[in-house]
Amino acid sequence: MKYNVAGIELQLIEGDIAAQPDIEAVVNAANAQLKTGGGVAGAIHRAAGPKLEEACRDLAPIQVGEAVITSAFKLPNKYVVHTLGPVYGQDKPEAELLARCYKNSLHLVEECQLKSVAFPAISTGVFGYPIKEAAEISLKTVKETAEELKKIKLIRFVLYSRSDFKVYSAVAEKIFD
Numbered sequence: 633m634k635y636n637v638a639g640i641e642l643q644l645i646e647g648d649i650a651a652q653p654d655i656e657a658v659v660n661a662a663n664a665q666l667k668t669g670g671g672v673a674g675a676i677h678r679a680a681g682p683k684l685e686e687a688c689r690d691l692a693p694i695q696v697g698e699a700v701i702t703s704a705f706k707l708p709n710k711y712v713v714h715t716l717g718p719v720y721g722q723d724k725p726e727a728e729l730l731a732r733c734y735k736n737s738l739h740l741v742e743e744c745q746l747k748s749v750a751f752p753a754i755s756t757g758v759f760g761y762p763i764k765e766a767a768e769i770s771l772k773t774v775k776e777t778a779e780e781l782k783k784i785k786l787i788r789f790v791l792y793s794r795s796d797f798k799v800y801s802a803v804a805e806k807i808f809d
């Protein structure tokens with residue numbers, strides 16, 4: 633699915649965040665220590681190789697909502713943005729913290745003068761954020777932030793399952809149509 637949001641192409645696809653070769657920066661749903669793990673962090677660190685953890689060492693720990701950037705090493709991208717999502721039911725106010733992840737990541741990508749960025753559904757795995765609420769927050773945040781972005785031309789959401797893709801698509805239709 634594709635939308636035009638204030639001159640930025642917004643795409644929703646079903647796929648793997650570690651296999652987006654046409655994107656300059658991919659976002660990692662990181663842990664505070666910026667180490668490998670399960671889910672997105674595991675896929676990104678596996679594909680990037682051990683140098684990614686090394687590069688992360690001096691930047692950790694990060695706070696909930698914060699975003700930092702490193703090289704992407706063996707990934708087919710230039711950079712990885714690492715952001716720490718809220719744990720649902722624990723880190724509060726969770727909606728604001730989740731929005732901050734997207735906002736801070738987008739601003740960081742913009743500062744680095746990059747044209748394209750891909751996001752996973754931050755916090756919706758191990759951190760337990762319900763997918764529909766997370767879709768609403770992430771897509772609304774893109775809508776609100778898009779006007780402030782001059783360099784970024786492509787924002788892609790990479791959803792890992794068909795059902796998450798369907799939820800995102802339905803929410804996007806409401807927000808952007």
Ligand code: ADP
Nearest residue numbers: 648649661671672675752755756757758759792
């Ligand atoms: P968090 O700890 O922020 O919840 P997870 O990595 O556990 O992060 O999960 C975030 C979301 O990413 C979940 O919806 C999960 O299904 C999805 N996911 C897991 N692996 C991948 C991948 N390789 N590419 C894209 N999304 C993924």
